Amino acid sequence: MDILYFAWVRERIGLPRESIESSAATVADLVEELRAREQRYEAAFADLSALRVALDQELSDFDASLEGVREVAFFPPMTGG
């Protein structure tokens, strides 16, 4: 599965995307896996209320299932316009 990071999430983790093998059932499970990896992930995912997630390029939420999902993106609330 491809994981993408944008804005300050990308900066804290230090890379824009990575491919990982994961058996996480939900986004929340995936976040727990990532947080356990290294301090920089812990720093990026410390406050989930400050984060948004998209699954296969559609906005979703942290309870969502990852079944069949190929691309997960994490980013702060959007500031378009």
Place this chain on the structure above:
Amino acid sequence: MQIRVQQAPFDLGAETEAFADAVDGAGAVVTFTGVVREADTGEMTAMEIEHYPGMTQKALEKIASEAMTRWDLADALVIHRHGRLEPGDRIMMVATASRHRKDAFEAAEYLMDYLKSRAPFWKKEILSGGEAEWVAAKDADEDALKRW
């Protein structure tokens, strides 16, 4: 319905003319243009807009399609830039055309409210000292969606 995500500047006058010409007889054309302003604190020398290439076009199409469904629109246009911009540069524009101005105004406001909080763009302000700050989303922008 036209959605364009681009790094290059756009010609506001030419875009508005072309849009209005193509919907000849619509009765009402509303445009809104977003311009890079000075930061609230410190001196901003530039703004960098990051986006999610795979998702941006789709998200904007979804927002514009919803506007076309909710209001009696002849057409809608969204142009949004990304990359490095300076104060005074135009970031984005929306245009709506309808038989009646109420539909055109409301749809333009809807497009603006949604693309502030639901289109995957992130703004970073580059200050004169060289520091950079990500622009935080405002609660008011999220609250603005509730009226629709």
